[in-house]
Amino acid sequence: MNIPEDLLYAKTHEWLRLSGASATIGITDHAQHELTDVVYVELPAVGTHVAAGQQICVVESVKAASDIYSPASGTVESVNDALTSDPALLNTDPYGKGWIFTLRLDADADLSALKQPAAYAQELAGH
Amino acid sequence: MDTAPKRTPLAPVHESLGARMIDFGGWWMPVHYQGILEEHRAVRTQAGLFDISHMGEIFVTGPDAEVWLNRMLTNNVVQLENGQGQYTLLLNERGGVIDDLLCYRLEQDHYLLLVNASKIEEDFLWLQSYASPGVAVNNQSDLWAGLALQGPEAEAIVRALLGPEVSLPTRNQIISLGIPNGPILLARTGYTGEDGFEWFCPAQTAPIWWEKLLEAGRPLGLLPCGLGARDTLRLEAGFTLNGSDLSPEHTPLEAGLSSFVKLDKGDFIGRTSLAAQRDSGLTRRLVALVMEGKTPPPRPHYPVYNGDSLVGETCSGSLSPTLGLGIAMAYLPPTLCAPGTRVDLEIRGRRFPAIVSKRPLYRRQPNA
Known part of the structure; x- marks a missing residue:
């Protein structure tokens, strides 16, 4: 499993890339592997405010619909429209072209519950 | 459990x-x-290559096997030649579907019933409950x-x-x-x-x-x-799945399987109810739906609307990899069953248009 060093990870298998007061969010390589062929992504609406751990959008494989949870609290700033026409980007490039949305983090956003790459790798190993 | x-x-x-x-x-x-x-x-x-070992093999043998099976099943066993099989259904007295299966005549008095995995015990017990001296029923699953x-x-x-x-x-x-x-x-x-x-x-x-x-x-x-x-x-391919599209609450006539139900072959379990249903007219029928444009894939139990009225729910649904569109099956009132009719599926609170379409949605090209 690919677990990039520069990201933070939620126990529900989303990743978060911090850049200043904003963060980019997607699902991990492990998550896309578990989901298998992604055929539909229901993107969040720009401007939506979410709490950490709150369901924010839905990713569908041929077999099932899966909820995606926001790893941090904030307001949805932008969404990856490319996923509408090419949902399989979640499978082929989960940490790159398969990003899902960006958040403007709340001033008091708490990222301490998110895992460092080594801890996330350990969690997957114990799977 | x-x-x-x-x-x-x-x-x-x-x-x-x-x-x-x-x-x-x-x-x-x-x-x-x-x-x-x-x-x-x-x-x-x-x-x-699929593993279908979970499916059940029930053998029916004996000099009365043909007559007996013809009373148990909807299709006409008499039409089978040795080495030939037919799709058929096992019904309850109300005409509801217990199981759908393949019945093969291996030899004159020797039949194989290929039944659904989840129904092996139920089918076997049902058949045994109609035991007859000239017939042996063996579950060899x-x-x-x-x-x-x-x-x-x-x-x-x-x-x-x-x-x-x-x-x-x-x-x-x-x-x-x-x-x-x-x-x-x-x-x-x-x-x-x-x-x-x-x-x-x-x-x-x-x-x-x-x-x-x-x-x-x-x-x-x-x-x-x-x-x-x-x-x-x-x-x-338009094939029904028992437990999703078929159940004891649905008859094969409603499911569009009347060509496998021979009402004129003589009596069989469920026949009286089906004949009455045929004469009084169906109140619902199983149709195929194709989603219009890019939508979330339909899944079982999504509500189906005609305008503002709830008219049914999906019993099967998925993305069709061949069509690249969502497809589903649902029981709808006869007035909405004509191919081309537009209905709406509700998916997570949003409505998406779907078109009633002729089954099967996919038909293979015949070999040249």
Whole structure:
């Protein structure tokens, strides 16, 4: 499993890339592997405010619909429209072209519950 | 309900291939190996190999077997020649579906019923409850394994394994092969909408045949396939799934299966109710739906609307890999059943348009 060093990870298998007061969010390589062929992504609406751990959008494989949870609290700033026409980007490039949305983090956003790459790798190993 | 799912003789093989396994109606079965889309495509363009060992084999023998089966089942057993099979249904007295199955006449007084995995016990107990002196009913499901080889290359693969001179069954025929690791019952049927075979062998030989078939098929693009692709393939091909599209609350007339119900063959269980339903008219019918444009894939139990009125719910649904659109089946009032009728599916609180379409949604090109 690919677990990039520069990201933070939620126990529900989303990743978060911090850049200043904003963060980019997607699902991990492990998550896309578990989901298998992604055929539909229901993107969040720009401007939506979410709490950490709150369901924010839905990713569908041929077999099932899966909820995606926001790893941090904030307001949805932008969404990856490319996923509408090419949902399989979640499978082929989960940490790159398969990003899902960006958040403007709340001033008091708490990222301490998110895992460092080594801890996330350990969690997957114990799977 | 905490009992561990039953394992087919091929479960260790699936696990060693890295299949995603699930409890499917009490059976530990592969959903997919590489991915549903890839496996679906393999069956439509080349070939796929499925473990169908979970399905049940019930043998019915004896001098009265033909007459007795004709009272138990909806299709006309009398029409079967030796070595021929037919799709048929087992109904309750109200005409509701207990199971849908294939009935093969192996010899004059010797029949094989191939039944759904989750219904083996129920079917067997039901049949036994109508026991008759001239008929023996034997559930041999644990003794047999089944492999389904499906796709345009299926015949070439069987020939590669058995030799070019072997005489193969034609559509709906079944033959017995006396070969090492046999006997094999080889039927020309399937649940995918493609040409193909169902290969029944003694349970302990299943891993040998799985390996031999995969090896013979590898140069022709054969892939092992799981229940995920089996479901998308059957849904495109318009085949009903018992437990989803069929149930004791639905009759075969409502499900669009009247060509497998011979109301004029003489009495059979459920006939009186079906004849009454035919005469009074149907209040709902099973139709295929195709979503308009890009939508979330339909799933079972999504509400179906006509304008503002709730008119039904989906019983099956998926993305159709072949069409690239969502497809579903639903029971709708007759006024909404004409192909081309527009309805709406509600998915997570939003409405998406769907068009009532003729079943099957996919039909293979006949061989040249």
